[in-house]
Amino acid sequence: MIARHPLVRRVLEALATLIGVAVLVFVMLRAIPGDQVTASLGTEAAALTPAQRAALEAYYGLDQALPVQFLSWLGAVATGNLGASQRSGEPVLAMTASALPITLELAVLSLVIGLTLGVAAAMLSASRPNSARDAVGQAVGLAGLSVPAFLLGSALLALSARFLGYNPNAEQFTPITTDPWLHLQQLLMPALVLGFGLAAPIMRTARSALLEVHSQDYVRTARGKGVGPRRLVLRHVLPGALVPIVTMTGLQFGYLLGGAVVVEQIFSVPGIGRQVLLGIQQKEYAVVQSTVLVIALTFVLVNLATDLLYRLIDPRVRAS
Amino acid sequence: MRRTGAVVVAAAVLLTACSGGGGAPAGGTAQRGLVVGSTSDPDTLFPWKATQFQAVHVLEQLYGTLTELDANLEVVPGLAESWQVSGDGRTITMTLRENVAFADGSAFDSADAKASLDRIREEATGAVAAASLASVTAVDAPDPRTVVLTLSGPDAGILAALASVNLAMLPSDATEQGLQATPNGTGPFTLTQRTPNQSIVLAPNQRFWDGPPRLPSLEFRVIPDETSIVSAMQSGNVGFAVFDDPLVAQSAEGSGLSVTDTPQLSYHVLQLNTRQAPLDSLDVRLALQCAIDRQQVLDTAALGEGEVTGPITSPAYRSDPAARPCPQRDVEAAKRHLAAAGHAGGLTLSAIVSQGEYATSVNEATNIQAQLAEAGITLNLDVLESGAYVDRWVAADFQTAVALNGGRPDPDGMYGRYFTSTGNLNKVAGYSSPQLDALFAQGKATADPEARKAIYQQVSAELENNAAWIWLFTSFTYTATGADVTGFRPMANGSLKYLRETSVGGS
Numbered sequence A: 001m002i003a004r005h006p007l008v009r010r011v012l013e014a015l016a017t018l019i020g021v022a023v024l025v026f027v028m029l030r031a032i033p034g035d036q037v038t039a040s041l042g043t044e045a046a047a048l049t050p051a052q053r054a055a056l057e058a059y060y061g062l063d064q065a066l067p068v069q070f071l072s073w074l075g076a077v078a079t080g081n082l083g084a085s086q087r088s089g090e091p092v093l094a095m096t097a098s099a100l101p102i103t104l105e106l107a108v109l110s111l112v113i114g115l116t117l118g119v120a121a122a123m124l125s126a127s128r129p130n131s132a133r134d135a136v137g138q139a140v141g142l143a144g145l146s147v148p149a150f151l152l153g154s155a156l157l158a159l160s161a162r163f164l165g166y167n168p169n170a171e172q173f174t175p176i177t178t179d180p181w182l183h184l185q186q187l188l189m190p191a192l193v194l195g196f197g198l199a200a201p202i203m204r205t206a207r208s209a210l211l212e213v214h215s216q217d218y219v220r221t222a223r224g225k226g227v228g229p230r231r232l233v234l235r236h237v238l239p240g241a242l243v244p245i246v247t248m249t250g251l252q253f254g255y256l257l258g259g260a261v262v263v264e265q266i267f268s269v270p271g272i273g274r275q276v277l278l279g280i281q282q283k284e285y286a287v288v289q290s291t292v293l294v295i296a297l298t299f300v301l302v303n304l305a306t307d308l309l310y311r312l313i314d315p316r317v318r319a320s
Numbered sequence B: 001m002r003r004t005g006a007v008v009v010a011a012a013v014l015l016t017a018c019s020g021g022g023g024a025p026a027g028g029t030a031q032r033g034l035v036v037g038s039t040s041d042p043d044t045l046f047p048w049k050a051t052q053f054q055a056v057h058v059l060e061q062l063y064g065t066l067t068e069l070d071a072n073l074e075v076v077p078g079l080a081e082s083w084q085v086s087g088d089g090r091t092i093t094m095t096l097r098e099n100v101a102f103a104d105g106s107a108f109d110s111a112d113a114k115a116s117l118d119r120i121r122e123e124a125t126g127a128v129a130a131a132s133l134a135s136v137t138a139v140d141a142p143d144p145r146t147v148v149l150t151l152s153g154p155d156a157g158i159l160a161a162l163a164s165v166n167l168a169m170l171p172s173d174a175t176e177q178g179l180q181a182t183p184n185g186t187g188p189f190t191l192t193q194r195t196p197n198q199s200i201v202l203a204p205n206q207r208f209w210d211g212p213p214r215l216p217s218l219e220f221r222v223i224p225d226e227t228s229i230v231s232a233m234q235s236g237n238v239g240f241a242v243f244d245d246p247l248v249a250q251s252a253e254g255s256g257l258s259v260t261d262t263p264q265l266s267y268h269v270l271q272l273n274t275r276q277a278p279l280d281s282l283d284v285r286l287a288l289q290c291a292i293d294r295q296q297v298l299d300t301a302a303l304g305e306g307e308v309t310g311p312i313t314s315p316a317y318r319s320d321p322a323a324r325p326c327p328q329r330d331v332e333a334a335k336r337h338l339a340a341a342g343h344a345g346g347l348t349l350s351a352i353v354s355q356g357e358y359a360t361s362v363n364e365a366t367n368i369q370a371q372l373a374e375a376g377i378t379l380n381l382d383v384l385e386s387g388a389y390v391d392r393w394v395a396a397d398f399q400t401a402v403a404l405n406g407g408r409p410d411p412d413g414m415y416g417r418y419f420t421s422t423g424n425l426n427k428v429a430g431y432s433s434p435q436l437d438a439l440f441a442q443g444k445a446t447a448d449p450e451a452r453k454a455i456y457q458q459v460s461a462e463l464e465n466n467a468a469w470i471w472l473f474t475s476f477t478y479t480a481t482g483a484d485v486t487g488f489r490p491m492a493n494g495s496l497k498y499l500r501e502t503s504v505g506g507s
Helices: A006-031 A036-047 A050-060 A066-078 A092-127 A132-146 A149-164 A180-214 A217-224 A229-266 A272-281 A285-313 A315-319 B002-021 B053-062 B110-121 B176-181 B226-234 B246-254 B282-291 B294-302 B331-340 B361-374 B386-394 B411-419 B434-445 B449-465 B497-501
Strands: B034-038 B067-069 B075-077 B080-085 B091-096 B136-143 B146-151 B189-195 B199-204 B218-222 B240-243 B258-263 B267-272 B306-308 B347-355 B377-385 B400-405 B469-481
Touching: A006 A066, A006 A285, A036 A050, A036 B386, A066 A285, A092 A132, A092 A180, A092 A229, A092 A272, A092 A285, A132 A180, A149 A180, A149 A229, A149 B226, A180 A229, A217 A229, A229 A272, A229 A285, A272 A285, B034 B053, B034 B226, B053 B189, B053 B199, B053 B218, B053 B497, B075 B080, B091 B110, B110 B136, B110 B146, B226 B240, B226 B246, B240 B246, B246 B258, B246 B469, B267 B282, B282 B331, B282 B361, B282 B377, B282 B469, B294 B306, B294 B361, B294 B469, B347 B361, B347 B386, B361 B377, B361 B400, B377 B386, B411 B434, B411 B449, B434 B449
Parallel strands: B034 B218, B034 B240, B347 B377, B347 B400
Antiparallel strands: B067 B075, B080 B091, B091 B146, B136 B146, B189 B199, B199 B218, B240 B469, B258 B469, B267 B400, B267 B469, B306 B469
């Protein structure tokens, strides 16, 4: 009975998703050719004698059967122990605790930039559909969809370093507590790149939603009653168009976490995306497995939150 | 509403642009330290297991070795200030430097040297350079300043091998785990701070035996992307970097940085598995050699940045690149060899190619493929992710392999492990012969440099005449430095040893 409650069902679904992710990541990591030994030694691994190789495999814990490795990892995770990096000996939990807030901050900043740019452009476009202004807005949106983050990021970095002599990302990454201003500068360029990519789909969704709302009866009624254009948009049109925009934004959060991998690499931001990338390159099983799990958890939570938000802003969903 | 959007865009742009003027803290006004841009954090700080370039670059600042190499890759004293080789070549007696201390202040003596060498030779340690000490049968420490190596036979290459940071001297009571956290070596620098995946800061070792380095601090800063390093250098935050990609080097040079090319010991090669048909036929291998124009591979795949090479790449023993059956491309000769091998109608081969491990691999492979096609040889490419490539390479599971192999200063260290029948990489090399076994044994047993050169010329000829592999070219590495960085000397083995003589701003 309790399982029928929508919220409980959500949570159960989320748990199932996480276990699925755990199994997938574990299997995929091991399906990739090359283990930790060859990842760290490269072609020098060919020079190892069997005894040397066995010693290294025991060191990395690769001598145990796969199910044993999986269960002991899962058991440890359940008790909050995410394992430790083989390279630095640092607990993955501590690494994640310092990397995740940076990525989340980057994501929120990008979201703000993306929403502001996207909604603003949509309002410009939708206010006069099929005009020159609309065409320009749509073209910029298309560019945002088509220009890959690595290109935009590299170009931005190169141009600003070359012509302004300005590159905050060449400094060591500064925590917000040490120097908030420098910290913000270091996140601003990557957030602009991610936000620009995000603005495009938001703009397209928002534009069609706004156009649809514009043609609704209640808007026409309001306009007939003599509501001014500014008030019309803010009080009547925008709230009506919010549902698709929020849905879109929630979905795009996954894009943000994925895009963070590329952007964090280019701008040397020590976030969760770079942690995964480095882990994969070094075949750091514990790091990759646990970090991906944390990312999946974040994603699941954000989707849950989007769902709830959705219920809040759209009475129709609440009723059903 | 129209205004709001425009204001946001303008504000974002302004925020980025304005801070260029005043807001950003200037990277190097007061300090005279050097920041080295590095694409990756070291994967280990344990010197005996480090093979990754970035790890070696850091560790050679922190650890000392018994011998060292100078800028010409000649062996010079390191922690051993002198050595004597007995008449029969079976005993090397080394005299250690006095007053050498580890970073923690404890003294370095022969007990540490003996413990280090003994543990490297133990298989359980997993030390990657264990094979370099294969000829060592015993290590003795008769007094604190003397180390005696007893060898199973003469080994002229061992002195150069001892210069590798993989044979670094560690305190006799050090553990791998302890050193990962707190490096403790006798090198020119000591570790002051490490932020994993971000930065490693070193300070000069005031008690370094060759005098403390000039730099007040040396930082290896992780900036994962090579083009981002270039922009970091343009903005003045980073003063030193080493690049492999000629395109990146060109962009660095184009933006006013000073860039030095250094030919490398590592070499690009088409490896052949001669143990299986059809490559067990000398005619087939010669057909490949004759069909490939190495200069064309170099020009198309690497922008011409490099030098055509024969097997041995170290300056002192360098092979003559023209000394091979087909020094120039000769498609007719290739077809004659194919016909002689019974493949007049053509032949199909496969090649493994690594993607992403180095910049030029796939371009090399496609150029070779096109050239071979003109001689009637179809080359199918297996382009693999680097982990998959290494797995197949290590298992010798290929017909041919487009490879970039690391070189060594001494030709025995470089090829003995590949081309002798008992070499630990012989399975991967796919070729050995009694002649080569004899020549390598002779080379090891000969101390006289001129006589050794003659022997390794024969080795080179043996490899080329039998087309054991098709050697292609050596590339450059590019050392980019900011305007006020002086005193660094690049080395062909990629070592950053001379950071200890580098200074910033002529201080």
